[in-house]
Amino acid sequence: MPLVLLAVLSLLSACSRTPPQLGAADYASLHLRKSCSAADRPGPAGSVDHIASPYDIRVSVRTPVNYDGTLAHPLLVVFAPAGYHRFASEDFYGLTRAATAAGFIIAYPDHLKLSMRAFEELGHVPALVAARWCVDSNRIYFAGHSDGGTASAALAFLGTSELRPRAVAISAAGIRRQDLEQYACPPPMSVLVVHSRTDEMFALPAYGKDPARWWAACNKCQPVAGAVDKEGCVEYGGCAPTVRTRYCEVQTGHRQWSVPDAALFAFFAVSTEPAGSGAPHGLAPAQ
Numbered sequence: 617m618p619l620v621l622l623a624v625l626s627l628l629s630a631c632s633r634t635p636p637q638l639g640a641a642d643y644a645s646l647h648l649r650k651s652c653s654a655a656d657r658p659g660p661a662g663s664v665d666h667i668a669s670p671y672d673i674r675v676s677v678r679t680p681v682n683y684d685g686t687l688a689h690p691l692l693v694v695f696a697p698a699g700y701h702r703f704a705s706e707d708f709y710g711l712t713r714a715a716t717a718a719g720f721i722i723a724y725p726d727h728l729k730l731s732m733r734a735f736e737e738l739g740h741v742p743a744l745v746a747a748r749w750c751v752d753s754n755r756i757y758f759a760g761h762s763d764g765g766t767a768s769a770a771l772a773f774l775g776t777s778e779l780r781p782r783a784v785a786i787s788a789a790g791i792r793r794q795d796l797e798q799y800a801c802p803p804p805m806s807v808l809v810v811h812s813r814t815d816e817m818f819a820l821p822a823y824g825k826d827p828a829r830w831w832a833a834c835n836k837c838q839p840v841a842g843a844v845d846k847e848g849c850v851e852y853g854g855c856a857p858t859v860r861t862r863y864c865e866v867q868t869g870h871r872q873w874s875v876p877d878a879a880l881f882a883f884f885a886v887s888t889e890p891a892g893s894g895a896p897h898g899l900a901p902a903q
Contacts, residue, residue, distance in 0.1 A: 639717025
């Protein structure tokens with residue numbers, strides 16, 4: 617399809633789509649620190665659809681409906697599957713209401729064809745959002761499915777994000793352990809890997825299971841994971857302080873995002889706990 621026609625169809629989709637549902641953050645329970653002034657971070661509450669990076673990547677940004685621009689919010693950047701513009705990506709993941717209700721600012725960049733240059737360019741997105749909205753730079757999270765999962769992983773292990781992620785959720789990524797082993801381990805960070813037993817594009821164990829073991833080794837975890845829990849997941853114990861490494865197998869096909877909202881935000885919440893803490897700090901469970 618000609619690029620001009622694709623651009624027109626994307627614009628028409630943006631104009632005709634139903635506005636996304638936003639959640640209200642329970643700021644009384646979140647205990648976010650005051651760190652911004654409205655003059656410094658003028659990004660508005662609600663939905664903004666046409667933020668552009670220096671490389672002209674278009675990004676949609678969502679905040680809690682009751683967004684307080686003086687408080688430092690966690691930021692979730694959700695990278696698009698192959699061929700998805702930011703609006704289709706938002707619809708595919710269905711995360712907006714749950715994320716904003718949990719106190720997140722959530723950003724959806726357009727898909728870029730995967731390359732080293734794309735990873736460099738996508739690495740500017742978190743800082744782009746943080747320059748306009750009040751973001752806690754210690755609470756940056758990445759998530760994505762298929763190409764989006766590969767991008768989430770690559771920005772983490774290549775270190776191309778200007779703001780380092782605290783945790784990443786990698787679903788159906790097209791990256792193998794032998795690919796990862798070409799690179800040095802990044803500093804330990806929490807990693808959730810989700811992969812389907814019936815993935816028709818990226819079959820186990822080369823994808824999903826073996827990459828999870830690489831992340832576990834990088835995170836200084838024990839080499840053997842624990843028992844499978846009721847969610848079909850295993851956890852690697854003994855990881856670096858405040859770091860988790862979790863691997864989950866699902867039964868869906870490649871083209872389905874299958875990470876439950878509650879599981880995703882619970883993983884991020886626990887990954888944010890200070891050492892020795894018994895409770896999540898600064899994040900609420902999804903509503």
